[in-house]
Amino acid sequence: MADFAGTVDAIRFALKRDRLILPICVAGLIGWMAIYVVSYNDLYGTQAELNALYKSVAGNPALVAMSGPTGGLRSLGGALSWDSTPTLSIIGGVFAMFSVIRHTRAEEEDGRTELLLTSGSGRLAPLAAAVTITSFALALASIGYVVALSIGGFEFGPSILLSLSLLGFGLVITGTTAIVAQVTGKARTARGLVGIVIGVAWLLRAIGDTGDGTLSWFSPLGWAQQTRPFWENRWWALLPPLAATGITFGLAFWQLARRDIGSGLIQPRPGPPAASPSLLHPLGFSLRLQRGTIIGWSSMLFLYGFAIGVMGNNIEDILKSSTAFTEAFASASGDLVDSYFASILTVIAIMAAGFTISSALRPHSEESRNRVAMLLAAPLGKVRWVAGHVLIAYVASAMVMALTGLGLGLGLGIATGDFGETGTLLGSGFAQVPAMWLTGSIAVLLFGISSRLSSLAWAILAAFVVIWTVASFGELPQWIVDLSPFSHVPAVPAVSLEVKPLLVMTLLAAAFTAAGLALWCRRDLL
Amino acid sequence: MSAAIEVEGLVKNFGSTRALDGLGLRVEAGQVHGFLGPNGSGKSTTIRILLGLIRASGGSARLFGEDPWKNAVSLHRRLAYVPGDVNLWPNLTGGETIDMLGSLRGGLDPKRRKDLVERFELDLTKKASTYSKGNRQKVALVAALATDAELFIFDEPTSGLDPLKEEVFHECVREITGEGHTVLLSSHILGQVQDLATMFTIIRAGKTVETGTLEELRQIAASAGRDPESLSLEDLFLGIYSS
Ligand SMILES: Nc1ncnc2c1ncn2[C@@H]1O[C@H](COP(=O)(O)OP(=O)(O)OP(=O)(O)O)[C@@H](O)[C@H]1O
Ligand SMILES: [Mg+2]
Numbered sequence: 001m002a003d004f005a006g007t008v009d010a011i012r013f014a015l016k017r018d019r020l021i022l023p024i025c026v027a028g029l030i031g032w033m034a035i036y037v038v039s040y041n042d043l044y045g046t047q048a049e050l051n052a053l054y055k056s057v058a059g060n061p062a063l064v065a066m067s068g069p070t071g072g073l074r075s076l077g078g079a080l081s082w083d084s085t086p087t088l089s090i091i092g093g094v095f096a097m098f099s100v101i102r103h104t105r106a107e108e109e110d111g112r113t114e115l116l117l118t119s120g121s122g123r124l125a126p127l128a129a130a131v132t133i134t135s136f137a138l139a140l141a142s143i144g145y146v147v148a149l150s151i152g153g154f155e156f157g158p159s160i161l162l163s164l165s166l167l168g169f170g171l172v173i174t175g176t177t178a179i180v181a182q183v184t185g186k187a188r189t190a191r192g193l194v195g196i197v198i199g200v201a202w203l204l205r206a207i208g209d210t211g212d213g214t215l216s217w218f219s220p221l222g223w224a225q226q227t228r229p230f231w232e233n234r235w236w237a238l239l240p241p242l243a244a245t246g247i248t249f250g251l252a253f254w255q256l257a258r259r260d261i262g263s264g265l266i267q268p269r270p271g272p273p274a275a276s277p278s279l280l281h282p283l284g285f286s287l288r289l290q291r292g293t294i295i296g297w298s299s300m301l302f303l304y305g306f307a308i309g310v311m312g313n314n315i316e317d318i319l320k321s322s323t324a325f326t327e328a329f330a331s332a333s334g335d336l337v338d339s340y341f342a343s344i345l346t347v348i349a350i351m352a353a354g355f356t357i358s359s360a361l362r363p364h365s366e367e368s369r370n371r372v373a374m375l376l377a378a379p380l381g382k383v384r385w386v387a388g389h390v391l392i393a394y395v396a397s398a399m400v401m402a403l404t405g406l407g408l409g410l411g412l413g414i415a416t417g418d419f420g421e422t423g424t425l426l427g428s429g430f431a432q433v434p435a436m437w438l439t440g441s442i443a444v445l446l447f448g449i450s451s452r453l454s455s456l457a458w459a460i461l462a463a464f465v466v467i468w469t470v471a472s473f474g475e476l477p478q479w480i481v482d483l484s485p486f487s488h489v490p491a492v493p494a495v496s497l498e499v500k501p502l503l504v505m506t507l508l509a510a511a512f513t514a515a516g517l518a519l520w521c522r523r524d525l526l
Numbered sequence: 527m528s529a530a531i532e533v534e535g536l537v538k539n540f541g542s543t544r545a546l547d548g549l550g551l552r553v554e555a556g557q558v559h560g561f562l563g564p565n566g567s568g569k570s571t572t573i574r575i576l577l578g579l580i581r582a583s584g585g586s587a588r589l590f591g592e593d594p595w596k597n598a599v600s601l602h603r604r605l606a607y608v609p610g611d612v613n614l615w616p617n618l619t620g621g622e623t624i625d626m627l628g629s630l631r632g633g634l635d636p637k638r639r640k641d642l643v644e645r646f647e648l649d650l651t652k653k654a655s656t657y658s659k660g661n662r663q664k665v666a667l668v669a670a671l672a673t674d675a676e677l678f679i680f681d682e683p684t685s686g687l688d689p690l691k692e693e694v695f696h697e698c699v700r701e702i703t704g705e706g707h708t709v710l711l712s713s714h715i716l717g718q719v720q721d722l723a724t725m726f727t728i729i730r731a732g733k734t735v736e737t738g739t740l741e742e743l744r745q746i747a748a749s750a751g752r753d754p755e756s757l758s759l760e761d762l763f764l765g766i767y768s769s
Contacts, residue, residue: 185655186616271618273650275625279618280633285626289615370613374666377577377607377679378630381599524580 003257006121010129014103018133024462025095026137030144032088035469037152040080049321053079056317065206066311068225069213077154077230081162088166089224090198092141093173096134097194100174103130105181105190114261127256131174131249138170155230161238162229168241172220173198175248182255185264192296199300220244282380286388289366290359294396297355298403301348305404308344309411309425315340335494341408341425342491348404349432350465350486355400356440357457359393364447364454367526376525383517386444390513393440398433405429421493428492434505435485439464441512448519451526528591530555530677530708531576537584538571538732545571547732548585553710553725555676558703560723561712562763568732569712570610573681576710577607589677603631606675610682612666614654620665621650627669634672642668645694659686671698677708684715696722720759728766735766 015022044050054073057063064070067086072078104127107113113126142163149159176197181190198221205222208215216222217240226237259265278284316336363386366372376382406429409422443457464484471481481487488501531553538546546568553559563569574580575587578598587594589601614623624643628634643650646664654662663686670678678699684692692715699709699722713719719726720740727737736743743762748754752765 268616268653268656270651271622271653273619273621275622275629279622279626280629282630288618370611371615373574373577373579373609374607374612374627375630376579376598377602377605378627379599379602380630525574 003122003124004128006116006125007128007132010116010121010125011132014129014133018099022099022133022137025099026141026144028462029088029092029095029141030148032091032469033084033145034148034152036080036084036088037148037154040076040083041152044076044079050074050076050079052321056314056321063311063314064209066307068205068209068222069228072228072231075230077149077158077162078228080154081158081229081231082225085162085165085224086202086221088145089169089221090202092138092166092170093198094195096138096170096174097177097191097198099134099137100130100177101181101187101190101194103133104178105184106187108262109185109187111262117261123261124253124256127178127252131178131252134174135171138167138174141170142167158229158233161227161233161235164238165224165227165229165241168238168245169220169224171245172223172241172248175245175252178252179248179255182252182259183265185266185268188292192292195296195300282385283388283392286362286385287392290362290389290392290396293355293359294392294400297352297396297400301352301400302403302407304348305407305429306411308341309408309413310415312337312341312408312412313415338494339491342428342494345401345404345408345428345432346468346486346489346491349401349436349489350461350468352397352400352404352432353436353439353461353464353486354458356393356397356436357443357461359396360390360440360443361447361454361457362389362393364451367451370526372525382521386447386520387517390440390444390517394437397436397440398430401429401433401436402426403429424493427497431492431497431502432486432489434502434509435489437509438485438505438512441509441516444516445512445519446516448516448523450523528555529553529588530557530590531559531710532588532591533572533576533586535585536572536575536582536587538568538575538580539583545732546575546582546585549729549732550734550737551727552737553708555708556703556706557725558699558709558711558723560719560726560759561710561729562714562716562719562726562759563729563735564767567729569729570681571732572729573607573679573710573712576679577605578602604675605677605679606631606670606673607679608663608666608670608681608683610685612662614657614662614665616653616655618654619651620648620654620657620661623654623665624650624669624672627666628672631673631675634669635674639668639672642671642698645698646691660688660691663687664691667695667698671702675707677710678702680709680711680713682713683711684713684718692718716758716760716763726759728763730767 044053051074054070057073058070067082070082072082107126116126117123145163145166146159149162150156173194177190177194180193180197184190184193201219201221204219205216205225208217208219208222216226220241223237223240227234228237279288320336375385405426406422408429409419409425412425413419413422439461442460443454446453446456464486467476467481467484468486470476471487485505488505490498490501529552531551533549533551536546536549537544549568549572551561551572561569571580575582576589576594578594578601581595590604592601594601618626624639625634628639646668648661648664648668654665657665663684667683684695687695696718703709711719711723725737725739726743728735736746740759744754744757747757747762747765750765
């Protein structure tokens with residue numbers, strides 16, 4: 001028990017550190033569920049609409065692969081569970097991943113854990129605090145789900161079952177992250193590994209659900225769907241996530257009680273004693289630092305685009321089943337599938353703007369890790385160094401979106417046998433890029449003002465997400481909608497390309513970037 | 527001969543704290559200059575201003591007669607810098623780091639690089655994340671010492687080095703001064719500074735307290751009623767601060 005000494009203090013400290021971000025994340029999760037509740041009540045108000053949805057979806061392999069077994073779609077609650085479970089599970093899981101790593105590996109990497117442990121804290125206390133507050137936040141979100149569902153008129157019992165299923169996945173990822181964070185010595189790598197775990201969980205159940213279902217039982221994401229709320233209400237299917245949570249938590253603490261503090265279980269291997277020519281150029285060096293992240297995002301979004309493209313062929317039937325959907329998309333243009341692709345591309349672009357920000361803010365992370373003085377004491381030039389990273393961020397953003405469009409086109413081509421749309425879809429991916437540049441340039445501007453302000457860029461991106469989500473389901477004053485650059489991207493391929501807004505956004509991005517660089521030039525290094 | 531470093535009445539405020547309060551420092555070309563003062567007295571702050579990393583709030587700082595903030599890039603071609611806490615890129619090996627840093631100043635002399643690596647006994651194939659504190663310091667030292675800079679700025683360069691490697695550092699400094707290079711050396715290891723430097727500047731709370739050769743400092747101490755002959759730099763330093 002001595003190993004847990006100081007856990008309460010550690011929890012208090014972590015809560016104080018997270019006093020802003022934690023409530024925002026919990027509220028975001030609950031809000032997302034509330035949007036599902038409102039929109040399902042809206043979209044499938046009549047049983048006829050639900051029947052039409054069921055008819056178009058049931059057994060469609062592409063949709064089963066995306067979202068799971070479709071048996072429950074005849075009831076409103078079943079349809080909502082089917083649609084929301086993968087999305088909310090994954091978002092909750094990603095939250096759990098960030099939260100656990102932030103309080104364990106990231107702290108250890110920066111050497112703060114060592115200080116804590118040598119000043120009276122037990123060696124298990126930091127991990128205990130991290131999993132406690134993460135589980136607590138997930139549980140709070142689940143209570144919020146139940147409330148939102150109940151207010152929305154959904155049955156109480158199955159609502160609890162759905163919320164527990166989502167909680168189960170979050171807890172399994174919490175435990176998994178607690179293990180993975182100890183395997184590797186770097187927070188960045190740990191996040192990537194957990195991302196892969198979530199991806200594999202999705203893939204296993206996609207294959208399982210389209211086959212005989214066996215593989216789905218090997219996936220935590222599959223478990224979340226096996227409870228089948230509002231349909232078969234299988235409470236016993238909560239047992240696998242419960243067991244997995246216990247096992248992963250136990251393993252994590254067992255491992256921590258045995259491992260050296262400060263390093264991962266995998267030791268980095270030796271490397272070359274001299275630099276390759278590409279490292280001998282400032283831009284090559286910056287690219288080397290960003291390489292892993294760029295490859296990760298590119299492959300992830302290409303595959304995502306591909307998956308969406310494959311099922312795009314069938315999406316028309318689903319869209320047609322809801323009059324509200326048809327109205328929403330038809331108002332934009334004639335072709336339903338094209339409108340659907342346009343809105344998917346916007347969603348991906350907003351996600352990928354997260355990459356643009358993190359990549360453009362690489363100088364900020366270098367600065368806060370005190371790695372800049374030795375670089376800038378060389379004849380490198382302050383502007384040249386930051387501009388290099390920003391250039392990489394902007395070029396990579398364009399590449400990532402082009403790959404997404406290409407994935408969409410190839411997926412659709414494979415499903416239909418007609419690759420004629422590939423070029424258009426690739427171009428449609430590109431159309432999102434100026435909005436991402438603009439978002440990234442705001443980050444550069446903030447970084448130029450001061451290092452501390454840089455993180456505000458994330459709050460701004462969060463605001464864009466909220467604006468997009470609320471605007472696509474409800475009413476929002478036009479001036480608020482206009483604040484987000486993603487509202488100004490023409491909905492290609494559904495409408496013809498309008499160049500003017502793209503040009504304006506590109507010019508604005510260039511102006512903000514230049515201003516950010518000029519301000520950076522003028523300010524002290526941290 | 528013109529001075530390599532000329533600092534007069536230097537002031538630096540961080541918000542409401544005044545880190546430098548009218549500091550003066552003059553380093554002649556070809557000199558090894560010891561820059562001393564207790565923790566928080568403003569040594570690193572002065573050096574960061576000289577490197578153009580932060581901007582002075584008042585007074586003047588000149589490097590080779592030029593403004594280090596305005597002409598940072600051209601001045602940096604002529605200097606090399608080693609900080610006291612070296613943070614490296616965890617995924618790069620020591621060898622890659624040295625070459626990358628060297629390439630920023632137009633490449634290193636391969637013979638000199640090899641010689642320094644051998645003398646400091648540095649394993650170049652290790653990832654930076656696995657280096658000990660002293661070994662990280664050696665990476666920065668090799669990268670700086672293998673360049674052909676006119677001015678070397680060392681801010682506690684040997685923190686974490688074992689005594690043998692510290693001796694290697696001494697030899698290296700003697701070699702570069704033998705070739706006529708200038709050195710600004712800030713360190714808390716007073717034996718090291720006394721051994722290497724010919725001129726000393728001692729500061730406290732952002733102000734220069736004493737400056738001169740060891741002899742001159744001894745004279746000042748003598749006027750305060752102490753026996754000058756036996757005094758080491760350490761005695762002088764402690765004398766100044768306890769007074
Ligand atoms: N970025 C900063 N923001 C606020 N205060 C600072 C900053 N950098 C330095 N200071 C303050 O300026 C003063 C001088 O610090 P400096 O690092 O120059 O001291 P130093 O002489 O190098 O000390 P040491 O021997 O411990 O290295 C200290 O009081 C320090 O707290
Ligand atoms: Mg210092």
